[in-house]
Amino acid sequence: MGFELKNDLPYCPGCGHHQIMEGTADACENLEWRPNDVILVTDIGCVGLADKYFPSHTIHGLHGRSPALAAGIRFGLDDPSKHIIVFIGDGGSTIGLQHLMEAARLNVNMTVVVHNNMLYGMTGGQSSGLTPEGYSTTTDREGSLTGSYNLPKLVNGAGASFASRVLFNENLADELKVAFAKPGFSLVEVIEYCLSYGHKLNPKTRLEDILEEQDRPLDHWENEDASEYVPEKTGRSTPLFSDLPDIPAEFSHQLTEPVSVLVGGSAGEGVQTAAQVISQAAMRAGLEVSKKGEYPVTVGSGFSAAEVLMSPEEVQFTGINSLDNVIMVSSEGLEHSSSEIESMKEGLFIADKSLDLPENEAEVIQKTFREKAGEKGAALSALTYWLKQRGIFPMDALVKAAETSKHSDALKESIKVGTDL
Numbered sequence: 001m002g003f004e005l006k007n008d009l010p011y012c013p014g015c016g017h018h019q020i021m022e023g024t025a026d027a028c029e030n031l032e033w034r035p036n037d038v039i040l041v042t043d044i045g046c047v048g049l050a051d052k053y054f055p056s057h058t059i060h061g062l063h064g065r066s067p068a069l070a071a072g073i074r075f076g077l078d079d080p081s082k083h084i085i086v087f088i089g090d091g092g093s094t095i096g097l098q099h100l101m102e103a104a105r106l107n108v109n110m111t112v113v114v115h116n117n118m119l120y121g122m123t124g125g126q127s128s129g130l131t132p133e134g135y136s137t138t139t140d141r142e143g144s145l146t147g148s149y150n151l152p153k154l155v156n157g158a159g160a161s162f163a164s165r166v167l168f169n170e171n172l173a174d175e176l177k178v179a180f181a182k183p184g185f186s187l188v189e190v191i192e193y194c195l196s197y198g199h200k201l202n203p204k205t206r207l208e209d210i211l212e213e214q215d216r217p218l219d220h221w222e223n224e225d226a227s228e229y230v231p232e233k234t235g236r237s238t239p240l241f242s243d244l245p246d247i248p249a250e251f252s253h254q255l256t257e258p259v260s261v262l263v264g265g266s267a268g269e270g271v272q273t274a275a276q277v278i279s280q281a282a283m284r285a286g287l288e289v290s291k292k293g294e295y296p297v298t299v300g301s302g303f304s305a306a307e308v309l310m311s312p313e314e315v316q317f318t319g320i321n322s323l324d325n326v327i328m329v330s331s332e333g334l335e336h337s338s339s340e341i342e343s344m345k346e347g348l349f350i351a352d353k354s355l356d357l358p359e360n361e362a363e364v365i366q367k368t369f370r371e372k373a374g375e376k377g378a379a380l381s382a383l384t385y386w387l388k389q390r391g392i393f394p395m396d397a398l399v400k401a402a403e404t405s406k407h408s409d410a411l412k413e414s415i416k417v418g419t420d421l
């Protein structure tokens, strides 16, 4: 699968963000990267709407903080086969300027694509630190009185491998490709219009004229001898994944297409653990798996929900478009997911006997999971029961996964309850 963009992009007609998104996709394609090897970190603003549309891993950061988030990902992964791209606006770049400077100083291997439309687009066209002198915004109608930061030069001075300034509508894919291919920190400042505010308030202004007046040439700046920051050279940073256990694919499975299951219950009652055990078991059966957890910040109270997706092929998208397997073991979990459950048109809905279930069109089975396996064992016993109905992989894989936990006796007891019910 390549970098085809999903659906219609969400920006206003004529917004330069369109071209940047397309140029990025083309550059990745031309470099023959795989979507699974690209991590797009986006910032707040219209620029951050990209997440849902770009066909790679995407992560959304706070305003101005995406370069720091991206640096954390680079250090945590320490895997040169993964390519990190940051999408940030002129607003975010100047709100979080120090994060850019630090990433440049450390020469962290990533590319920052600055969407410089010269104002805060999403919040109504206010001035940012990259608004040029004389440019009209909704907070400076007469034209900004101050000049803008010279961003590529600043990061160049801090030690970045590569920095450039380009126009949104001139060979953008090629310009981005050069930066993406550079080891170490690179930044591309893409000069573009926000049609809704910038162009409306400055209708006669050409981008080329602004650049000339402000002495901001289209150019690139390099630090040829900059050495990329390699965490393990310092001995002070350990990649997060270095201690992950090896999970051998020692069982077989019956899946020919992906299957997903939503498990819901109460916080503190083992919902996430149960989802983790079945995920590991699926990996032992040779499946690709993603698991996502959701619970309130209070952690120990309220609902707890987990989505597990198992697939015979690589998982490209971790979302669940329509629910076809649901397991609910407490009223808090049920309340949290009730609207999705009500819209189920088919599939299997397994719930604890004690629950009053909403109407839906799935096949419903209710069993005494809570009574037999206890509050903390209900989720795993219900997942085991579901697995028995579906026959996706052998129960032995589940037991093997449970045995790797320090709570293996309790987990195996819950699996036994689910198998016997």
Ligand SMILES: Cc1ncc(C[n+]2csc(CCOP(=O)(O)OP(=O)(O)O)c2C)c(N)n1
Binding pocket: 044, 045, 046, 047, 048, 062, 063, 088, 089, 090, 091, 092, 093, 095, 115, 117, 119, 120, 121, 122, 123, 128, 194
């Ligand atoms: C720390 C912080 N300050 C302010 C905001 C409000 N805010 C949301 S979007 C935005 C403007 C974004 O402008 P820019 O980064 O240039 O992106 P654009 O919308 O132009 O693509 C602001 C100020 C915020 N979310 N966080």
Ligand code: SF4
Binding pocket: 010, 011, 012, 014, 015, 016, 017, 046, 117, 121, 122, 193, 194, 195, 196, 197
């Ligand atoms: S408000 Fe401006 S920056 Fe945001 S999508 Fe519309 S044109 Fe683009």
Ligand SMILES: [Mg+2]
Binding pocket: 045, 089, 090, 091, 115, 116, 117, 118, 119, 120, 121
């Ligand atoms: Mg902007």
